[in-house]
Amino acid sequence: MSRVVIVGASLAGLRAAESLRTHGFDGEIAVVGKETRHLYDRPPLSKKFLAGEWDADRIRLRKPEEIVALRVDWHHGTTATHLDIENKVLLTDTGDFTYDACIIATGGAVRRLPNQPNHTGIHVLRTINDAEALRDDLAPDKHLVVIGAGFIGLEAAATARAKGCTVTVLEGLPAPLIRGLGESMGRTVARVHHDNGVEIRCNVRVEEILGGPAVSGVRIVNEHGAPEVVDADVVLVGIGVAPATDWLGDSGLTINDGIVCDENLQCAPGVFAAGDVARWPNALFADIEPTMRVEHWTTASEQGAHAATNVIAHLNGEPLTPYSAVPFFWSDQFTSRIQFLGRGTNADDVRVVAGNPDEGKFAAAYFGNDRLIAVLGVSLPKAVMPARKLLQDRATKSQALAHFAEAAT
C-alpha cells in the first residue's frame, strides 16, 4: 500500500489530504504538524477571533467527524527536522516516516525584529495561541503600537481600535500596504484608518522596543529624522512571515524565499510543495514574475488540492498537471472589504476604473507589460470578480480599459 506523508497540518495540508481521498487514493496518509491545537482557520485571527466575537470552535477548519472520515494518521505536536529524499524518509522529533510521495505545506513563520526582547505585552500574530495572547491584552484603556503596516498589522489595528484601544502603526516605507498594493493605492486604502482614529506613521525607523519586564514603548527615528519614544502598553510586531524551510537546509531541495518547485508544484521526484511555503512559475504571470510565492488563503487551499492530484499521477506513472491561477485575497478593515485579484508587482500604471476613492468604494486596475495584471476593489465586489476572466485571458490594456468603461455605463 502506498503512503503519502504531508508536512504541515493547516489549510494546504488539510486540502491535500482531502483531495487525495476525493480523487480515490486509498493508501495511507500521515500528516505531521508542529502545532498541538485542532485545525483552525487563520484569517479570523486578526478579525472576529481577535475581536472576541468568535471562539476557537467557530474557526475550526473542519468538524471532528469530517476529520475522522478522512482516515488520516494525524501527528499533531510533531516537528519535521529533515527530509531524506534519496531514501524517501521524513525525519521528525518523534520518529521517522517512510513515504512513497510527500507534500510539504509548512507555511510561514513570523519574522521578528533583530534583538526583539521578551517583555510582556510584545506580540506576534500567526497562530491561535498568538491571537489569544494578543486578544487578552487589548482593552479600551491600552495603547497598542503595531510595527509594520501590512495587511495583518492593519487588520489587527482596526480590530483593536474597534475595541476602544488607542492605536499607532509604525511603518518604515513611505506608505502602508506598499508591498501588496503599491504606494498610491496603499495610501488610499489606508485612509479608512485615519477616518477611524488610527494613527499611521510612515518613513519611521524602529530602533528598539523598550521596557522590562513589561513593554513601555518603542524608540524610533521619526519621519523627520529625529529620535523619539512612542509610548506603548502593547506592541504587535507585524513585519511579515518567512517561509518555514529552516528544517530543509540540507535536504538538497532548492530554497530561495520558499521551496522552488516546477510548474507542477514538484520540487524533487515525488516531493511537492503547496501553500505559503511554495515558490513556483505561474504561467499566467510568467512575463512579469518568473516565479512567485503567494501568502493567500485561496492559493494555499487550491495548491494543497492540486499537489495531491499530482501525487496520485506520480504514483500511477501518469503525466503531471501544471498549477496556474489568478491569485486572490481579501482583507477586512473597519467597514472596508478589500479584494485583490492578480499580482500588483511590477505594475507601471494603476488607474481607478470604477467608483470613487473619496467615498470609500472603488476599483483600480493595475497594468504591466501592456496588459492587465491585477484588480483591486474596495467595498465594490461587483467590479472585481468579473475581472478574473480578463486576468485569466491575459487581456491587453486596451481590452481591459474597454471592459471597465463598458461596465461603468
Ligand SMILES: Cc1cc2nc3c(=O)[nH]c(=O)nc-3n(C[C@H](O)[C@H](O)[C@H](O)COP(=O)(O)OP(=O)(O)OC[C@H]3O[C@@H](n4cnc5c(N)ncnc54)[C@H](O)[C@@H]3O)c2cc1C
Ligand atoms: C492573522 C492572519 C490573517 C490572515 N488573513 C487572511 C485574509 O484575510 N485573506 C487571505 O487570503 N489570507 C489571509 N491570511 C493568510 C492565510 O491564512 C495563509 O495564506 C494560509 O494559512 C496558508 O496556509 P498554509 O497551510 O500554506 O500555511 P500555514 O497556515 O502557515 O500552516 C503551516 C503549518 O505547518 C506547520 N509547520 C511549520 N514548520 C513545520 C515543521 N518543521 N514540522 C511540522 N509542522 C510544521 C506550522 O506550525 C503550521 O501549522 C491570514 C493569515 C494570518 C496569520
